[in-house]
Amino acid sequence: MLVSILYVFLTLASTHAHRERDEFPQMPMDVVDVSTEPWTSKYGPQVDMGYTGPLSFSHLPYTRCLDDGVTRFDIALIGMPFDTTTSYRPGARFGPFAIRAGSRRQGTDRGTLAWGTSPGELGAALLDCGDVPVSAYENGKALSQMEAAYATLLGRPVLGGTTAAYKSRTAAFALDGKEHPRLVSLGGDHTIVLPILRALNRVYGPVSVIHFDAHLDTWAPRPGTVGQERIDHGSFFAIAAEEGLMTNTSVHAGIRCQMNGMQDLEHDDSVGFQVISTDDIDDYGIHQVIQKIRQRIGSSPVYLSLDIDVVDPGLAPATGTPEPGGWTTREVKRILRGLSGLNFVGADIVEVAPAYDNADITGIAAADIVYDFLAMMQLDGPPVPHGGPFGEGNLVR
């Protein structure tokens, strides 16, 4: 008896705590006419400024999408605060928080010279879906949770745009012939890509991958490991290939890590990747790098995964396995613009670990790259370079 009374009490107590967090208690009462109050009559709406407001990506509408069967979206942000398969410095579970914090000064309706437009103008309904509450104690469960969450959102009906500029982009590739939402995942360590590819595979079949990273991440599981321990942030692509989740037309961009030997490259090739090294940008030029990626991917459905460590640690120090001598943030942004028009089915940015940051530099860079994803995923091709005093059309894109 006592036990059951205690149980009822504890259940009520936890329900109460949950409700208190989610819903401010509403008393039935007359609505106040705020328009006549001192604030509104004098200063108007209570707008959020760049450094104020609740923490959603770039001040987008925020809802816990997994619980919300009402709010529709075309492209959504989803946080995956998972970092328990890192090999060196942990801390990427704080990545989604840092990227959202870095995005506060941005606006998705604000265009740039480089894009000539903004993600908001391009018509997709953008929404911040919050974070997946993943286990920090059991990796098998955490991967299962991320896959279930991703599959849930991927299975939702799309809104179908907020303006006439919106264009259906995934129905042509989906096995069921329907338009599916696209997700931009905020990691988390790089292993989050395995549950993502598992969920994508059920909707699209195998996809190509464009992988920006200093590291191959196709390494065979560490000798002596079995089961869940085989899966870490350097082996997840090898596991994905074992499971048949990728085509053999994937490509790395920005590789510069130390390797165990040239056999690593042979294994990488068997996983389905071509390698564009960090130095290729100097030896062949940025336009060649863009063209090689585009040729490799062609018209296949493609998933884009960007490890922030592709950027030089001087410009993005907050990451788990920094490698000196990387691309600049500007170079990465230029390559991303050049990939517009490929058939993206999703994207992520991973390995942002803000405990190692200085002055929010990495979080701000990552947020800026996510803004680029949101434009890149909605265009039919790379934007024309801004004209200005140089005119248009005289640059090779």
Ligand SMILES: [Mn+2]
């Ligand atoms: Mn990586």
